[in-house]
Amino acid sequence: MKKLIACLLFVMEILHPVTAQNKFYNFSLILGMSPKQTPVQSPLIMNRQDPVNEFLFNLDQVEKNYTIGLRTNIRFSQPFFGTLGLEYNRQLQHYSMLFTHMKPEASHELMVSNDKITLPVGVGVRLHKIEITSGLQMSYNIHSEMKQDLPMGIEMKDPRIEMGWYTGVGMALGRTSFGVRYQSSMNRYGDNLVMHQKPMGLASVPGNVRFTVAFSF
16 A cells, blocks of 8 residues: 555656646546445345255445545536546455355455546536546456355455446645545456356345545646
């Protein structure tokens, strides 16, 4: 994380002279925070062919996570503009495995962490101090880890590009702006997990609220 922040600051120093010469481009360093989530959804039944080891698989919690990124605004005809960004985020998900044959039922935990690089591309409109943005984003897992307290032969798929969308609103106060954004992926929770060649994707897709603060230069 420290290396990533240092790289972003270095890029900001390089781009600052360009920004001063070209008033049509504006750069922002963005920091964000997404609150903890406890999704409610139907579980997935696994190991039906082996009743002794049959269990219900579900997502219990997504921990609070933070984001750092760099964004450029490309000015169109007022009040419209385009946006292009690069963001880093680390997310930790807690899954449960509830074995149905045990009385009382025994539950075990599976933890998955994903370090993601995201490229959001969108359009926006600025109305005085208020700006509204919306667009698409591509994410790629640069590093993923899985920890399970009971080995069950669960494996992680190779990383691939994930598509998603976002929309948000913010308020600018000088060079500092505050905003809130809702974003969602087109991939399901757990779709990067597989057990005995059976996918473990749940019914719902990831979605979260992100609170942001941006410093423009």
